[in-house]
Amino acid sequence: MIKRRRAPATHAARTAALFLGALTAAALLASVLMPDAAATLDLSYRRAAPSLSHWFGTDELGRDVFVRVLNGARVSLAIGLLSALLSAALGTAIGVTAGYARRWIDDVLMRFTDAMLSVPRLPLLMIAAAILQPGVPLLVLMVGAVGWMETARVVRAEVQSIATRDFVTAARGIGASPARVVWRHVLPGVVPTVSVATTLAVGRGILLESALSFFGVGVQPPTASWGNMLYQAQTTMMTEPWLALFPGAFIFLTVLACNSVSARRDAGPRPVLAHTGRRTQLERITPLS
Amino acid sequence: MGDREVAVSALRFIARRVVQSVPLLFVISLLVFALIHAAPGGPLALYLDNPNVRPEDIARLRHAMGLDRSLPEQYLAWLAAFVRGDWGYSYADGRPVLSRIIERIPATLELVGTSTLVALAVSLATGIAASVHRGVDRAATLATIAGISLPVFWFGLMLQIVFANTLGWFPSSGRASFGATGFADRVAHLILPAAVLASVHAAAWSRYLRTAMGEALRRAYVRAARARGLRESSVILGHALPNALAPFITVVLLDASIMVSGAVVTESVFAWPGVGSLFTESLAKRDYTVLMALLLCGSAAVIVLNLVADLVVRAIDPRVRESS
Numbered sequence: 001m002i003k004r005r006r007a008p009a010t011h012a013a014r015t016a017a018l019f020l021g022a023l024t025a026a027a028l029l030a031s032v033l034m035p036d037a038a039a040t041l042d043l044s045y046r047r048a049a050p051s052l053s054h055w056f057g058t059d060e061l062g063r064d065v066f067v068r069v070l071n072g073a074r075v076s077l078a079i080g081l082l083s084a085l086l087s088a089a090l091g092t093a094i095g096v097t098a099g100y101a102r103r104w105i106d107d108v109l110m111r112f113t114d115a116m117l118s119v120p121r122l123p124l125l126m127i128a129a130a131i132l133q134p135g136v137p138l139l140v141l142m143v144g145a146v147g148w149m150e151t152a153r154v155v156r157a158e159v160q161s162i163a164t165r166d167f168v169t170a171a172r173g174i175g176a177s178p179a180r181v182v183w184r185h186v187l188p189g190v191v192p193t194v195s196v197a198t199t200l201a202v203g204r205g206i207l208l209e210s211a212l213s214f215f216g217v218g219v220q221p222p223t224a225s226w227g228n229m230l231y232q233a234q235t236t237m238m239t240e241p242w243l244a245l246f247p248g249a250f251i252f253l254t255v256l257a258c259n260s261v262s263a264r265r266d267a268g269p270r271p272v273l274a275h276t277g278r279r280t281q282l283e284r285i286t287p288l289s
Numbered sequence: 290m291g292d293r294e295v296a297v298s299a300l301r302f303i304a305r306r307v308v309q310s311v312p313l314l315f316v317i318s319l320l321v322f323a324l325i326h327a328a329p330g331g332p333l334a335l336y337l338d339n340p341n342v343r344p345e346d347i348a349r350l351r352h353a354m355g356l357d358r359s360l361p362e363q364y365l366a367w368l369a370a371f372v373r374g375d376w377g378y379s380y381a382d383g384r385p386v387l388s389r390i391i392e393r394i395p396a397t398l399e400l401v402g403t404s405t406l407v408a409l410a411v412s413l414a415t416g417i418a419a420s421v422h423r424g425v426d427r428a429a430t431l432a433t434i435a436g437i438s439l440p441v442f443w444f445g446l447m448l449q450i451v452f453a454n455t456l457g458w459f460p461s462s463g464r465a466s467f468g469a470t471g472f473a474d475r476v477a478h479l480i481l482p483a484a485v486l487a488s489v490h491a492a493a494w495s496r497y498l499r500t501a502m503g504e505a506l507r508r509a510y511v512r513a514a515r516a517r518g519l520r521e522s523s524v525i526l527g528h529a530l531p532n533a534l535a536p537f538i539t540v541v542l543l544d545a546s547i548m549v550s551g552a553v554v555t556e557s558v559f560a561w562p563g564v565g566s567l568f569t570e571s572l573a574k575r576d577y578t579v580l581m582a583l584l585l586c587g588s589a590a591v592i593v594l595n596l597v598a599d600l601v602v603r604a605i606d607p608r609v610r611e612s613s
Contacts, residue, residue, distance in 0.1 A: 012431075111309075115316040118595070120550050120587040123568055124324075127580050130572055131327060207440055211554060214442045215569060230443060241450050248443025256438035288441055289486055289544075289552045 016260035023254065027073035050242050057242040059232070068224040069246055075225040076254065079140050079209045084201035086144030088194055091151025096190070098152070099159030100182055110156070117149045122211055122288050129217035139218060143205045151197040155190050162189045203258035210251045211288055226251045298610075299603070306599060310592045317588045318371075322364050325577045371585070377578040381571065386582045390564060393551070396464055397563030400556070401548045403479060404486035409541065411491040416498030416537070420506060421525055429495060436492020445485045445558035452481060462560035482559040486552055490544055497540050501533035508532070535602040535609070542598040543591060550587025 050057040056065035098109040128142055162168060163186065171181050212218030213227025221228055226247040233243035351357050355366060370377070376386040419429040453461030459481050460466065466474050505511065506529050514528045515521075551565025560566065564583065571579040603609050 111312055112316060115313050115320070115588075118313060118588045118591040119317055119320065119584065120546075120553075120591070123550065123553055123584055123587060126553075126568075126572055127324060127584065130575065131324065203438060210440055211442065214440075215557070215572070217572070230446070234446070237446060237450060238454050244443070244446050244450070248440055248446065251440045251443060252438060255440070256435060259434050259438050289489055289547055289555055 012260050016257035019253065019257045020261070023073055023250075024077060027070050027077065030067060030070040031074060047236075047240050049240075056246040057240070059240075059243055060236065065229075065243065065246055068229060069226070069250055071224040072226040072229060072247060073250065073254075075136060075219055075223065076206050076209060076227075076251070079136065079143060080202045080206035080254075080258070082140045083143035083147060083205040083209075084198050086140065087147035087201045087205075088151055088198040090144065090148035091197065092155055092187075092190065092194055094148065095152040095155025096159050096182060096186065099156035100163055100178070100186065102160075106156075109152075113149050113152050116146070121146050122208065125208060125212060126215060126217055129212050133217075133220075136219060136223070139209060139212070143208050146208075147201050147204060151194060151201070154193050154197065158190050158193055159186055162186050199258055199261050203255040206251065206255050206258070207288055295610075299600075302603065303596075303600065306596050310596065313592055314589060318368055318585060319364070321581050321584050321588075322367065325581055326360065326363075371582075376582045379571075379576055379579050381574045381576040381579070386578050389567065389579060390582060390586070393562065393564045393567045394549075396561060397551050397556070397565065398548060399464075400479065400482055400486065400561055400563060401545070401552055404483040404490065404552075405541075405545055405548075407483065407487040408490035408494060411487065412495035412498055412537075415491070415495040416502060416533075417525065417530065419495070419499045420502035420529070421521070426499070429499065433492040433496040433499075436488055437496065439489055439492075441485060441489055441554045442558050444488070445482070445555060448481050448485060449558075462558075464562055482552075482555050482561050485558075486555050493544070494537065494541055498533060498537045501536050502529055505529040505532040531605065535606050538601055538605075539595075539598040542594045542601070546587065546590040546594050549590035550583065 047058065047060055050065075056069060058064055059068070094109055094113065098106045098113075125142060125146060129139075132138060132142070134142060168181060168185050171185050176184075209218055209225065210227030210230070213225045214231050216228070216231055219225035219228050221232070229247035230244055230251075233240070233247070237244045355363055358366075367377075374387065376390075378384065379386055379389055382389075415425070415429045415433075419426040449461045452458050459477050461481075462478075464475070464478050466478075506525075510532075511524060511528055514524045519527075547565075549564070551563050551568055552561075553565040553568050555561070556563045556565030557569045567579065568583050570576075571583070
């Protein structure tokens with residue numbers, strides 16, 4: 001029952017994957033080849049406009065903005081990727097439990113999911129960050145902890161549908177334990193959905209982290225992150241616009257790339273729920289407005 | 290079903306959904322309460338850092354505010370007061386939280402209302418056009434993916450640099466010039482922040498509508514309508530669109546909850562004096578009573594609008610009505 005359509009945006013997806021790969025490589029290379037470059041001050045060369053020697057210009061302390069953007073990439077990509085994996089794991093665990101266990105466990109888990117979906121995500125994170133004053137590892141946990149709900153919902157719906165299929169009944173009939181049925185027969189069926197939700201979550205995680213840092217409650221200086229570079233650029237943005245232009249452009253391009261990679265997969269074989277014949281629910285994209 | 294039965298089943302549905310939202314609000318209120326009390330120093334953190342506040346003053350405040358009671362007691366007292374409409378006083382300026390929020394609502398309504406109308410018009414137009422024209426679809430897909438990937442704060446800053454500082458077409462921030470009362474002045478202030486909000490929402494909404502339209506257009510009733518020789522416009526607008534509207538309406542209504550919780554990012558970037566700016570100002574001052582109230586209001590708005598969306602969908606879509 002899986003309909004296959006040709007993915008329309010393969011070219012864009014390839015470009016997006018290439019961009020993400022290049023960015024990751026550049027960020028890692030930069031920290032290996034010039035570990036101190038981001039902190040190098042050049043007070044004789046402060047607030048310089050972009051030029052051949054400083055591609056993205058320099059900031060108020062004479063630090064090279066290009067190097068800082070690459071350093072920020074490490075933080076942003078790490079938080080985006082790790083928080084998305086955490087969200088995927090939480091969402092799958094909760095979705096599978098709710099969908100397979102049914103009855104009151106399902107009710108409790110889904111009420112909790114609904115509650116978490118109702119709280120405005122960014123304000124909740126901002127308050128939590130203001131209180132906890134997190135470092136990067138805690139930020140990963142926090143962003144991951146507010147991103148699992150959509151995954152849990154679609155996974156639950158799919159599990160409920162898969163659980164009624166003949167091969168599941170057969171597995172149960174020959175005496176397989178619930179854990180084995182879930183692991184061998186149910187989980188493989190939710191992999192496509194989870195992978196789409198996860199790539200979307202990477203982009204969302206990067207946006208959330210940069211928003212937190214932009215409001216001064218996320219990654220703290222001197223560690224460079226795209227969000228806190230923008231935060232610092234705000235005051236001098238009229239005279240040194242490059243300080244605001246480049247970090248933000250990288251947030252935009254990276255999130256765009258994450259969304260394009262998943263958009264291709266989403267347009268590909270989107271699984272049809274076997275039981276109802278409906279396609280899996282499209283994930284709601286909540287803009288951080 | 291007769292009219293009476295329809296009305297009864299609708300009422301039943303509403304009652305069931307309202308009953309379902311109560312535990313939801315309860316869970317959220319627990320979450321919010323726990324969050325504030327997880328703060329080192331609790332709700333009085335602001336005073337702990339202040340050298341002018343003596344330890345005995347802190348103790349007095351702690352007692353006066355009931356912070357020396359057990360957490361469950363505090364929670365129940367806070368919840369009871371909140372339900373009665375007594376939302377406490379702002380730590381920052383001592384004024385009632387409720388009136389601080391209410392005075393910010395008109396500005397937020399003005400901004401979010403305008404941007405929502407614009408975004409609705411844009412997303413309906415692109416969603417429909419994209420579902421009938423391949424070229425429009427390609428362009429719209431690109432534009433919408435770009436739109437949902439935009440970091441709003443950066444987009445706002447860029448518009449300020451280009452349109453306010455370089456070109457000088459619009460003021461860069463605020464809701465009105467000092468001392469100015471003219472309508473044109475108000476509109477000029479509204480344009481940039483409304484454009485930012487409208488772009489991100491139009492992108493998300495039109496993507497949603499496009500997907501729903503695509504699915505509706507593949508259904509048998511559309512083939513049947515075409516087979517009957519109906520004009521393409523009436524196939525699209527009369528048959529596909531009404532069936533694609535339900536998810537679209539739900540998304541629009543849920544996103545419209547920022548009418549209550551405020552467009553936090555946009556309002557802050559443009560110094561727009563609405564609920565969203567109140568949130569960031571209160572965050573900077575660790576004004577927890579205001580933050581708690583705002584977070585609860587925002588969540589309640591989502592729950593209420595979710596209920597409204599379900600009712601609207603039920604009203605316009607007989608399939609939903611039959612299955613419930």
